[in-house]
Amino acid sequence: MRDLHAQGIDGRGISIGIVDVTLFTGHDEYRDNLVHYEDIPKSDVEWHMHGAAVASLAVGKTTGVAPGAKLYFIEASWDDENGKEGDMTYKYYAEGIHRLLDINKQLSEKEKIKVISISANPSPDYGVSNYTDYEKALDRAKEEGVFIMAVSSDVDYGFRFGGLSREPLGDPNDLNAYYATDLNEWKDEGRIFFPMGSRAFASYVGENDYTWIRSGGASWTAPYIAGLYAMALQVNPEVTPDSFWSAIEETADVKMDSVYNKNILIANPVNLISKLAGKSYSALSSSSQAIILKSYDDISQLFWPNRSGNIIEQNQYKPEDIFTYSFDNTTIFKGSEALASEILEGGKNPGLGIKNLHQQGITGKNVNVAIIDQNMLIDHPEFTGRIFSYYDSGCYQPEDEGSYHGASVTGILGGKTVGVAPEVNIYYAAAPSWERDAKYFADCLNWVIEQNKGLPKSEKIRIVSVSSAPTSEGNWYKNGELWEEAVLKAQKDGIMVIDCRENDDTGFVFSSYYDLADRDNVTKCAPGYPGNYERDFKAKPWQKMIFAPASFRTLAQEFIKGEYCYRYDGVGGQSWAVPYVSGVLALGWQVNPKLDGETMKKLLFRSSWVNEDGLHFINPPAFIDVVRKSH
Numbered sequence: 001m002r003d004l005h006a007q008g009i010d011g012r013g014i015s016i017g018i019v020d021v022t023l024f025t026g027h028d029e030y031r032d033n034l035v036h037y038e039d040i041p042k043s044d045v046e047w048h049m050h051g052a053a054v055a056s057l058a059v060g061k062t063t064g065v066a067p068g069a070k071l072y073f074i075e076a077s078w079d080d081e082n083g084k085e086g087d088m089t090y091k092y093y094a095e096g097i098h099r100l101l102d103i104n105k106q107l108s109e110k111e112k113i114k115v116i117s118i119s120a121n122p123s124p125d126y127g128v129s130n131y132t133d134y135e136k137a138l139d140r141a142k143e144e145g146v147f148i149m150a151v152s153s154d155v156d157y158g159f160r161f162g163g164l165s166r167e168p169l170g171d172p173n174d175l176n177a178y179y180a181t182d183l184n185e186w187k188d189e190g191r192i193f194f195p196m197g198s199r200a201f202a203s204y205v206g207e208n209d210y211t212w213i214r215s216g217g218a219s220w221t222a223p224y225i226a227g228l229y230a231m232a233l234q235v236n237p238e239v240t241p242d243s244f245w246s247a248i249e250e251t252a253d254v255k256m257d258s259v260y261n262k263n264i265l266i267a268n269p270v271n272l273i274s275k276l277a278g279k280s281y282s283a284l285s286s287s288s289q290a291i292i293l294k295s296y297d298d299i300s301q302l303f304w305p306n307r308s309g310n311i312i313e314q315n316q317y318k319p320e321d322i323f324t325y326s327f328d329n330t331t332i333f334k335g336s337e338a339l340a341s342e343i344l345e346g347g348k349n350p351g352l353g354i355k356n357l358h359q360q361g362i363t364g365k366n367v368n369v370a371i372i373d374q375n376m377l378i379d380h381p382e383f384t385g386r387i388f389s390y391y392d393s394g395c396y397q398p399e400d401e402g403s404y405h406g407a408s409v410t411g412i413l414g415g416k417t418v419g420v421a422p423e424v425n426i427y428y429a430a431a432p433s434w435e436r437d438a439k440y441f442a443d444c445l446n447w448v449i450e451q452n453k454g455l456p457k458s459e460k461i462r463i464v465s466v467s468s469a470p471t472s473e474g475n476w477y478k479n480g481e482l483w484e485e486a487v488l489k490a491q492k493d494g495i496m497v498i499d500c501r502e503n504d505d506t507g508f509v510f511s512s513y514y515d516l517a518d519r520d521n522v523t524k525c526a527p528g529y530p531g532n533y534e535r536d537f538k539a540k541p542w543q544k545m546i547f548a549p550a551s552f553r554t555l556a557q558e559f560i561k562g563e564y565c566y567r568y569d570g571v572g573g574q575s576w577a578v579p580y581v582s583g584v585l586a587l588g589w590q591v592n593p594k595l596d597g598e599t600m601k602k603l604l605f606r607s608s609w610v611n612e613d614g615l616h617f618i619n620p621p622a623f624i625d626v627v628r629k630s631h
Contacts (some may be wrong), residue, residue, distance in 0.1 A: 001065060003281075004231065004269060004270060005067065005068075007281055009231050009235060010066060010068035010069075010231065010234075011059070011066025011067070011068045011069035011230035011231050011233075011234055012068030012069065012234060013068070014066065014069045014070070014115075014230040014231075014234055015069065015070040015107075015112060015113045015114060016058055016066065016069045016070065016071055016072070016113065016116075016117065016227065016230055017071075017072045017073070017074070017100040017115070017116035017117070017146075018051075018054055018055060018058060018071065018072070018223065018226075019074045019076050019093055019097060019100070019116060019117075020050060020051045020054050020055075020073070020076065020117075020118070021048040021051050021076070022051050022075050023048075023051035023052060023055055024051065024202075024204040025037055025073075026207045027052055027055075027056065027202040027206075027207050027208075028061070028202075028207050028208055029059075029061050029062065029063055029064070029202040030055045030060055030061070030064070030071060031207075032061075033059045033067070034071045034073060035070045035072055036072045036073070036103065037072075037073045037075070038075070039074070039075035040074060040075065040076055040077075040092050040096055040099060049204050049211065051073070051075065051204070052201070052204040053201040053202065053211070053219070053220065054117060054119050054219065054220070054222070055073060055202065057199065057220055057227070058071070058226055058227045059071050060201065060202060063200055063201050063202065063210075064227060065223070065224050065226075065227025065230075066230040066231055068234075069230045070111075072103060072113055074096035075096075076092035076095065076096040088128045088129075089128060089129045089130045090120075090122050090129070090130045090131050090133055090134040091133050093118060093120060093122065093134055093137070094130065094133035094136065094137040095137075097116060097134075097137035097138070098137055098140065100113055100116055101140060101141060101144055104144065104146070113146060114147065114229070114233055115147040115226045115229045115230060115233075116146060116147070116148050116149065117150075117223045117226035118148060118149070118150035118151070118222060119150075119151060119218070119219035119222045119223065120150060120151055120152075120219075121150065121152045121218070122152045122155075123152055123155060138156055145240075147226075147229055147240075147244075149222050149225050149226040151218045151222055153225075157242075157245070158436065159192075159241070160190060160191045160192065160436075161191060161192050161193065161194060161221060162180060162181070162191045162192070162193045162221075162264075163181050163195075163196030163197065163216060163217070163218055163221050164178040164180060164181065164193045164194060164196055164266065165178070165179055165181045165196065165197030165214075165215065166178050166179075166197055166198040168214065170198070172195070175253055175301070175302075176255070176294060176297075178193075178195070178255075178266065181197065181216075190249075190265070190433075190434070190436055191264070191265065192245075192252055192265050192266070192267050193264055193266045194224050194225060194267050195221075196216040196217065196218070196220050196224075197214060197215050197216040198212075198213075198214060199213060199216055199220055200212045200213075201213075228267070229244055231269070232244050232247070232272065232273065232276050235276055236276040236278075239276055243276075244276075246434070247275050247276055248267050248272055249265070249434055250275065251267075251268050251275050252265040252266055252267055252268055253265070253267075253268045254266075255298075255301075256296070256529060256531075256573075262573065263573055292315075293312065293316055293317040293318075294321075295321050295324045295531060296324045296325070296530070296531045296570050296571050297324075297326070298570075299312070299326060299328075299331055300328065307328070308328050308330040309330045309331075309332075310327075310330075310331050310332070311331075311332045311334065312332065314334050314335045314336075317333060319335075319339060322340050322343055323343050323516060323570065324530070324531065324570040324571075325570050326569045326570050327344075327567070327568055328565050328566060328567040328568070329344055329566045329567075344554050344566060344568045345554070346519075346554075347418075347554030347568045347569075348418045348566075349519060350412075350418070350420045350549065350580065350583075351514045351519035351520055351549055352519070352520055352522055352525075352549065352618065352619065352620050352621075353520050353522075353621040354420055354584075354620050356520075357587060357620060357621065358422065362587050362590060362591060362624060363421060363422050363424075363587070363590070364414070364420075364421025364422065364423050364424035364586035364589075364590050365423040365424075365590055366423075366425070366459075366590065367424050367425065367586045367589045367590050368425045368427065368455065368459055368460065368461045368462060369413065369424050369425070369426055369427070369461065369462060369463050369464075369582060369586050370426070370427040370429065370451075370461050370464040370465070371409060371410055371413065371426060371427075371428050371429070371464070371466075371579065372430075372431055372441055372445060372448075372464060372465070372466045373405055373409050373410070373428075373430065373466070373467055373468070374395065374404075374405045374406040374432070374433055375395035375397045375402065375403055375406060375430040375432075376403055376406030376410065376428070376558070377407070377558045378390055379558070379562075380556050380557075380558045380564050381416065381564055382411045382417065382418060382419070383411065383414055383416065383419075383426065383556065386414050386416075386423075386424065386426050387410075387426050387428050388425045388427055389428070390428045390429075391427075391428070391429045391447045392429075392430040393430060393431050393432070393440045393443040393444050393447070394431075394440055394443075395430050395431070395432045399561075400560060400561040401559060401560060401561070402558045402559055402560075402561070404557065404559070404567075405433075405575065406428075406430065407555070407556045407558050408557070408567075408575075408576065409465065409467050409576070409578070409579040410426065410428065410579070411555050412553070412555065412576055412579040412583065413465055413579035413582050413586075414426050414583065414586075415556055418553075418554050418555065418566075419583060420579075420580055420582075420583025420584055420587070421583040421586040421587055421590075424583070424586045427448055427451055427461060429444030429448060430444070431444050431468075436477050436478065437478050437479055438471070438472065438479045438482050438483040439478075439479040439482050441468065441477075442470070442479070442482035442485065442486040445464060445483070445486040445487065445489075445490055445497070446486055448461060448464055448495065449486075449489060449490055449493055449495065452493060460494065460495075461495055462495070462496060462585070462586065462589050462597070463496040463497070463498065463582050463585055463597065464490065464495060464497045464498070465498055465578050465582035466497065466498065466499035466500070466578065467499075467500060467574070467575035467576075467578045467579065468499065468500055469500040469502070469507070470483040470501075471483065471484075471501045471502075473501075473502075487499075491597075494596060494597070495597070496597030496598075496600070498581060500574050500575070508544060508601070509545065509548060509574065509577050509578050509581045510527070510542075510545045510547055510548075511527075511528065511547065511548065511549075511550035511551070511573050511577040512527050512528065512547035512548060512549055512550065512617060513525065513526055513528075513530045513549060513551035513552060514549050519549075519552075522617050522618075522619045523611075525609075525617045527542070527547050527615055529550075529551060529571050529572075529573070530552070530570070530571060531571065537615060542615055543613075543614040543615060543616070545615070545616065546581060546604055546616050546617075546618050547577070547616065547618065548577040548580040548581045548584075548617075549577070550572035550574070550576035551569065551570060551571050551572045551576075552569070552572075553568070553569055553572055554566050554567065554568045555568075581604070584604075584620050584623060585597075585600050585604070587620065587624060588624060588627040591624055591628055592627045594631075595627065595630060599630065600627070603626050603627055603630060604616075604618065604623060607619050607622040607623040607625070608622075608623075
């Protein structure tokens with residue numbers, strides 16, 4: 001963030017509003033930014049730590065995200081209108097919003113307040129009075145083009161965010177120093193995380209005093225995002241809340257969280273501002289020469305927006321760690337070019353004896369499968385000619401651009417050199433997962449069902465691989481019931497569906513990793529992710545899962561039409577395990593096309609290798625053997 005400030009991107013020329021409790025107005029951090037202050041209602045409290053904290057986190061000279069922005073602050077009591085402490089109301093938050101909007105009418109267009117930060121979580125579910133007042137104020141703000149950045153942004157706009165903690169002495173500029181707080185590991189896909197813990201801010205005690213807090217809360221995240229919105233408007237006045245959040249999602253870093261052992265999305269301010277400005281801003285303190293790679297680092301994320309062609313000097317990496325990195329075939333590890341190439345080529349092997357099955361002619365030939373994932377280009381050499389039909393449910397992406405996720409899952413399932421079943425026929429349906437709406441996935445699955453109706457009995461689509469979880473549980477996706485209905489319809493028509501939802505019916509696949517020195521030996525597989533991603537797999541629900549290799553794999557990539565690429569992933573997740581299992585099932589249907597999906601699933605478990613904790617690891621040769629013998 002400070003690198004952006006050094007380049008003049010600090011929210012200057014933009015006005016931010018805050019509605020919060022009493023503010024100590026004399027602190028050095030923000031008193032020069034403060035244009036207007038008033039309290040609603042009049043308060044006997046002289047000041048409060050919360051007001052000083054959120055003001056300094058938004059516009060503070062040394063602690064703020066947007067130190068160049070102007071600040072309009074309305075004090076709003078937390079207590080109800082009778083002054084009874086502990087009985088909350090949204091009345092004064094609503095009045096605070098209306099007051100700032102009224103002030104806007106007196107300001108020139110250039111000076112108008114563009115975003116209002118509210119470190120509260122208005123919701124109709126908490127039993128707090130006057131929620132409808134807040135709704136009316138929110139609606140007015142939307143009509144007048146003012147972004148209300150409240151903790152309730154998921155309800156207000158569908159923008160889902162979370163907070164990051166950081167080790168007290170961890171480098172604030174190091175992605176690996178952060179970890180998520182209060183993360184529900186199954187229901188938070190798509191949430192964007194922002195710094196929250198281990199922060200210092202202005203104290204209400206005195207004009208030069210500060211408070212440092214270890215854990216933090218969502219109250220600290222709202223002003224951070226509001227400040228980031230001010231910076232976005234500085235470089236692009238046409239930015240709206242929707243375009244702002246979409247850009248955050250598109251430019252976020254993906255990181256394996258060290259506490260919850262799953263990939264999370266972390267906002268990347270430099271990438272965001274570069275995208276919205278239409279020009280590249282650099283992280284001055286994080287230039288390529290300053291980066292020292294750690295085990296399991298993702299090269300493309302560290303060097304973004306330079307996804308490919310990165311040159312890693314010998315003093316930036318350890319040759320013995322290359323197998324843990326994620327990188328593409330254009331990455332140059334100086335002094336270890338041959339080793340990196342060998343690792344990438346080795347990652348094309350799906351392992352667990354699958355290459356031996358291919359040599360026996362078991363390749364999934366003539367088996368029809370379907371994939372529902374993000375939009376992709378279909379001309380990559382890995383699967384050119386294998387995409388029998390392509391449908392887009394509403395991704396609306398440029399025709400010459402593809403996604404990282406779509407090409408990856410397609411290659412894993414049916415790639416010619418990287419795939420489990422290299423001769424399957426693929427029906428591909430593209431869904432905009434970033435919309436967080438299950439209706440697109442349901443539309444895709446219904447399309448698959450319609451395609452299937454026109455196929456002869458011997459050519460029916462056997463399975464649909466879905467590396468996402470279109471469920472409304474935990475507000476993950478809206479319209480989750482549409483996906484559930486489509487799945488039942490597909491199953492009724494004899495189509496098997498595997499997705500990432502948390503249930504025994506369709507969500508029975510999870511990631512594992514093999515021993516790189518003995519990748520065909522299933523007894524050396526381990527559950528989860530390599531490295532320091534510890535997870536307790538001893539709980540009984542894990543015994544109902546099939547574990548499949550997802551790490552140390554090479555994937556097909558094509559972001560721009562004609563720019564064919566391969567990417568090696570040191571760490572892969574559940575998204576890569578689902579197409580792997582789907583591919584193994586396709587091999588089984590080639591051998592015995594008479595078996596239905598439920599029987600195939602039972603045979604997967606029956607033929608699996610079971611470790612001492614009762615976990616089932618997919619065992620392709622044993623699976624093919626039992627499939628052959630089944631009737």
